[in-house]
Amino acid sequence: MSERALSLQELVKDFNGKRAVDAISFEVQRGEILGLLGPNGAGKTTTMRMVMNIIAPDAGRVEILGQRFSEKMKDRIGYLPEERGLYRKLKVMDTLLFLGELKGMKAAVVRERGRRLLKQFQLEGYEEKKVEELSKGMAQKLQFIATILHDPELLILDEPFAGLDPLNIELVKDIILERRRAGTTIIYSTHLMEYAEKTVDSLVMIDKGRKVIDGSLAAVKAEYGQRFVRVQYEGDARFVKELPYVRSCRDSGRELEVELDDLSRRELLLRDLLGKVGVIGFQLSEPSLQNIFIRKVQEGAGA
Amino acid sequence: MKKIIAVIKKEYKAIVKKKSFIIMTVLTPVLMGGMMFVPVMLMKMGRSEKKIAVADFAGGYIEALSARSGKRPAAEKGPMDLEGSMRRTRESEVAGLIRFLPAKTQGRAASAVVTEYEQKILKKEIDGLLLIPADVKAQRQVSYYATSISDFATNSFISSTLRTVISQQLLLEKRIDPAVVDEATRDIEVDTFKVKKEGTTRSSSGMDYIMSLFMMVILFGVLIGYGQMIMRGVLEEKNSRISEILISSARPTQIFYGKILGIGLAGLTQVALWIVLGAVLVSRFSGMVDNAILSFLTAEIGVYFVIFFILGFFIYAIPYAIVGAAVNTDQEAQQFSTAIVWMMLIPYFIGFSATQNPNSTLALVASLIPFFTPILMFMRITGATPPLWQISTSIALCLLTVWGLAWVGAKIFRVGMLMYGKKPSLGEILRWLRYK
Structure with missing residues (x-):
């Protein structure tokens, strides 16, 4: 059996003459979590839809679980589309029964697993409620349950955290990690970098339909991490971004995340800071994904 | 196959459990009884001294x-x-x-x-x-x-x-x-007598005319009702984006056929219940019902009603489903569904003359056109049984049309279900047919 759960080769998709996805290739290893990151309109959803064979690519190919996409494959994949929706008039358990049977499950199995998952998601007792009676967050959770109900080998989640409150984001994140421990391969797209940072094994960043970064989280961070300094301070640090050796600077009011053109300049920076602001902390750091993301997108915009 | 059944089950249950379904199932035979007397009452009241x-x-x-x-x-x-x-x-x-x-x-x-x-x-x-x-x-x-x-x-x-x-x-x-x-x-x-295969009965031509129109109105109403139900269902799936989950779980054709079959079975259930309820009502109150009605409501008419309901259902439901998949908003859907209603009105209008003259050339030709057959051929049968070859030809033509529509419908459904945002042009929809 192939070690690759998914492989995309030179995927291309045009919409009305506009290139939405431009020769994107990447691979996902079995059992890992891959984050597909990028700004709105970058082509994340289009890429996922092509993986799910919902739209056909104009060029390139997709291999899932070592094979070309086929109908039988559908039962082994769980897909959570970006736009959520369920039948408003259908009851919670009936919804799970329908979507489960559509994945080839037996009704009895759906009931048993469905009940367990509803409990895990604090939706116990809602089995006979209609979907329209649920709150938005509950409906989102129900949709997530429906996605993992049939215990898929591969989970493809498009913006799984969108529209959830912080508690439910934690819940979904826990479930994602639990699934990985059970051996499921997971791909999810998000623009919430902090969560990606804590969960993904590897990541692919795309902007304007093109892949800009690809690799394991550690490798990506290492690549950008040589030149970053984090400074906790008091005072007015606006002058920092004007310094000639500073490539970029993110100011959060009490903390600076400074990218130097070379790490050897760090002492120069410290000297420039002293006397102008009160320095509380100064350390070399990994860049946050957020920072890498913003920098990459800005580079793309400048290019 | 299991997946089609899952879709059929879901669609069927969703309709049959609705309150409106139960109300209409009970109410229609009652209204039907009432309607038989209303025209006569109106005729009486409409005349002043x-x-x-x-x-x-x-x-x-x-x-x-x-x-x-x-x-x-x-x-x-x-x-x-x-x-x-x-x-x-x-x-x-x-x-x-x-x-x-x-x-x-x-x-x-x-x-x-x-x-x-x-x-x-x-x-x-x-x-x-x-x-x-x-x-x-x-x-x-x-x-x-x-x-x-x-x-x-x-x-x-x-x-x-x-x-x-x-x-x-x-x-x-x-x-x-x-x-x-x-x-x-x-x-x-x-005194007028109607000659039929089952035997000649005393009957007034006026009564036959009313009954025939009446059955046609029911057929017409049911076909429009279920057609629009399919259209709204498809549109709901599209607008709520369930379509993506469905298509990532099963073949679009499985969903398309499952949906139409499920809703069709619900419609058939309703018609069957009406026939049973109607039969009970008629036998219960047979003393009070006029002979003309009893002689009109034969088992043969019931069988033909079911046959033409099924054919009509497919012939009109598939276009409705296509409209639901091709458009994005209720308003657009309404525009297209009006066109379908007009298509159904044509046989209705021809039908007015067909009841009085069921064997005219116009009635014969029009009743062989598949889109008109379900309503018109049924009307002709209620008027005066046409030759068997005409009935069987019309049914065969209908089946062929249904087969063609199902093929075209599944293709358009597959693309349309996932096409949001802009309204597709007719040319675009035709291009969808070539997608694999």
Whole structure:
């Protein structure tokens, strides 16, 4: 059996003459979590839809679980589309029964697993409620349950955290990690970098339909991490971004995340800071994904 | 196959459990019963008494007219006798509603009387003026002045009454025995009998016409109702984006056929329940229901109703499903569904003439066009059973059309379900057919 759960080769998709996805290739290893990151309109959803064979690519190919996409494959994949929706008039358990049977499950199995998952998601007792009676967050959770109900080998989640409150984001994140421990391969797209940072094994960043970064989280961070300094301070640090050796600077009011053109300049920076602001902390750091993301997108915009 | 069944189950349950389904299932047979009496009631209520002035220059005719209009035929079978009332709504019923008033003729010229009554008619003091000249016996000509002269029942009542009176006078002048004269000029009523394979039954053509229209209205209503239900269902899936989950779980064709079959089965369940309920109602109240209705509602009609419901369902449901998949908003859907309703109205209008003339060339040709067949062929069958080859040809053509529609529908459904945002042009939709 192939070690690759998914492989995309030179995927291309045009919409009305506009290139939405431009020769994107990447691979996902079995059992890992891959984050597909990028700004709105970058082509994340289009890429996922092509993986799910919902739209056909104009060029390139997709291999899932070592094979070309086929109908039988559908039962082994769980897909959570970006736009959520369920039948408003259908009851919670009936919804799970329908979507489960559509994945080839037996009704009895759906009931048993469905009940367990509803409990895990604090939706116990809602089995006979209609979907329209649920709150938005509950409906989102129900949709997530429906996605993992049939215990898929591969989970493809498009913006799984969108529209959830912080508690439910934690819940979904826990479930994602639990699934990985059970051996499921997971791909999810998000623009919430902090969560990606804590969960993904590897990541692919795309902007304007093109892949800009690809690799394991550690490798990506290492690549950008040589030149970053984090400074906790008091005072007015606006002058920092004007310094000639500073490539970029993110100011959060009490903390600076400074990218130097070379790490050897760090002492120069410290000297420039002293006397102008009160320095509380100064350390070399990994860049946050957020920072890498913003920098990459800005580079793309400048290019 | 298992996946199609899952879709069928879901769609079927979603409809059958709805309150509106249960209400309509029970209410329709009740309404149907009510509807059978309403047209007759309306016909009765729609007629008000007419006042007609008679300028009787010949003398003696106004008495004859009044006498005949005064005697209403006695009810034959009691209040539930629909057939009797249908017949009475013609000449004799009209006669009972006319009051003849004498106009002054002594020493006046006919033209003076006409001028006077023209004013009265315009002021609506009186409905009409009947001028009987002195030489009516020889000339056989009278004049009728009124604002509305298209009331054939009134006209024919007047002419037949005068003819009878003149005949009587002529015979009496020839010294024929008055009893013989009465016997010779007695009114004639025409009883109509319908010849059918199952046996000939006494029936009034009016009753058949009403029943036939009535069944057609039900068929029409049910087909539109279920068609729109499919359209809204598809649109809901599209707008709520469930379509993506569905298509990532099963083949688009499985979803498409499952949906149409599931909703179709729900419709069939409803029709079956109506037939059972209707049969129970008819047998329970058979004493009160007119023979004409009983002879109309045969098992054969029931079977054909089911056959043409199924064919009509597919022929109209698939276009509705296509519309649902191709458009994005309710307004757009409404525009297209109006077009489908118009397509269904054509056979309906042809049907009006087809009930009276079920074997005309127009009825024959139109009833073989698949989009018209379900309604028109059914109408022709209720009117006068057409030859079997025509029925079977029309059913075969329908099946072929359904097969073609299903193929086209599945293709458009597959692309349309995932196409959000802009409204596709017709050219684009045609291009969807070429997608694999």
